[in-house]
Amino acid sequence: MAKNKKREVQEINASSMADIAFLLLVFFLVTTTFDSDYAIERRLPAKIDTKDTVSKPIEPRNVFILLINKRDELFVNGERGDMKKLKEDVKEFIKNPADKPNLSEKSEKYVQSPLLKNGRYTKSKGVITLQGDRLTSYKKYIAVQGILTAAFEEMRNEIAQREFQTSYAELKEKASKGNNEDVKKKFAERVDAIDDVLPMAISEAETRKSAEKK
Amino acid sequence: MLNKKKKKSVPAISTASLPDIVFMLLFFFMVATKMKEVTLKVEIKRPFASFATKLDDTNPIKTVYVGKPIASMQSTYGTESRIQINDVIASDVSGLVQAVEDWREEIGDANIPKLTVLLKIDKNTKMGVVNDIKKTLRDREQYKIAYSSSKGDDAEEAN
Numbered sequence: 001m002a003k004n005k006k007r008e009v010q011e012i013n014a015s016s017m018a019d020i021a022f023l024l025l026v027f028f029l030v031t032t033t034f035d036s037d038y039a040i041e042r043r044l045p046a047k048i049d050t051k052d053t054v055s056k057p058i059e060p061r062n063v064f065i066l067l068i069n070k071r072d073e074l075f076v077n078g079e080r081g082d083m084k085k086l087k088e089d090v091k092e093f094i095k096n097p098a099d100k101p102n103l104s105e106k107s108e109k110y111v112q113s114p115l116l117k118n119g120r121y122t123k124s125k126g127v128i129t130l131q132g133d134r135l136t137s138y139k140k141y142i143a144v145q146g147i148l149t150a151a152f153e154e155m156r157n158e159i160a161q162r163e164f165q166t167s168y169a170e171l172k173e174k175a176s177k178g179n180n181e182d183v184k185k186k187f188a189e190r191v192d193a194i195d196d197v198l199p200m201a202i203s204e205a206e207t208r209k210s211a212e213k214k
Numbered sequence: 215m216l217n218k219k220k221k222k223s224v225p226a227i228s229t230a231s232l233p234d235i236v237f238m239l240l241f242f243f244m245v246a247t248k249m250k251e252v253t254l255k256v257e258i259k260r261p262f263a264s265f266a267t268k269l270d271d272t273n274p275i276k277t278v279y280v281g282k283p284i285a286s287m288q289s290t291y292g293t294e295s296r297i298q299i300n301d302v303i304a305s306d307v308s309g310l311v312q313a314v315e316d317w318r319e320e321i322g323d324a325n326i327p328k329l330t331v332l333l334k335i336d337k338n339t340k341m342g343v344v345n346d347i348k349k350t351l352r353d354r355e356q357y358k359i360a361y362s363s364s365k366g367d368d369a370e371e372a373n
Contacts, residue, residue, distance in 0.1 A: 014230075014233065015229070017233040018229070018232045018233040018236055021233055021236040021237050021240055022236055024240050025236055025239055025240045025243065028240065028243035028244055028247050029243055031247055031249070032243055032246060032247045032248075037268065037269050037271075037332070037362065038263075038266040038267065038268060038269075038362070038363055038364060038365050039266055039267065039268075039269050039332060039360035039361055039362045039363060040263055040265075040266050040267075040360060040361045040363055041267065041269070041330070041358075041359075041360045042359050042360065042361065043357050043358060043359075044348060044351060044352045044356075044357045044358075044359060045352070045357075046355075046357065047352060047353065047355060087264075132341040132345070133341065134340060134341055134342030134345065135340050135341070135342065136340065136341040137337070137338060137339070137340065137341070138261055138335050138336070138337055138338070138339040138340070138341060138344055139261040139262070139337035139338065141261075141341055141344070142261035142262070142263050142337070142361055142363050143261065143262065143263060143264070145263060145361065146262070146263025146264040146265050146266060146363065147263075147264055147265070149263070149265045149266070149267075150264050150265035153265055169267075172267075176270045176272060177272075204348070
């Protein structure tokens, strides 16, 4: 025993530690996918169960008809549309800054919320309908959906900047993340106020049957 | 001067800190790794959208996959676009009805209105299938949906 004490404990060779760590590292490197889940969120229209509720016909000026045919060509109100111009067209249609008679009508109803300090906001009556064909490709459909979302996001952002001096995205972020429930609620209310002034009025109409489909 | 240096032997670089560096990298990847929850049996290339947001993952999300079956599955399922729910390829869109019921049971009554169905659909899919899915979800009163997409412009499309 006494003999043992005199002997120094041998150091463990740690040079293989790096190898082990490398092995693990390589495993995680290979399995990692930086799969950030980006998505376009939508709400499907509610089911109409009773047929006797007569829905008021929408004025033609309030509808912005987008159609993608089976050859992935875009038509805006019946004419060939340009993807690059689409965003500005949508924004102009909804906002109608010059009160043009062929663009969307503004509702007389004012949105008044204690949160909005600029007071009265006119709501647009405009609705965008997006129709596709059964043979339309999904990528074209999503590209158009992306542009529509971008247009609405920009318009909402303008309101957010004016009312709360911050971006709409930041309000949304603060409404969903954080530990303080009260703070989250406060931001959620602001988001709701903006959504109320500018609802995402996109109607995803049923796709039409193509003649090619048998 | 040169001669003097040559005579001195270069001291070996200590590799003692190598494990530390490697461990640091290791921890980074361990934290950043998200394990796949299902094995994909269909091939999915996400479509591109100029604007897309990150999904709020505090709410329950369930995913429906649509795409052409992968090579090893093509003998049984063919090459047409198919719908994958959880780990199986559904025979047709009606399989979604049961899936929605299962998901609702799993997440509990209180969370049903918060459930988002994420549609991970291959970009070359035809809208017909997508529309059938949307119609089925709407019939089941599952209104919250999201289209999975990549942010940016499609490089292939630009040409």
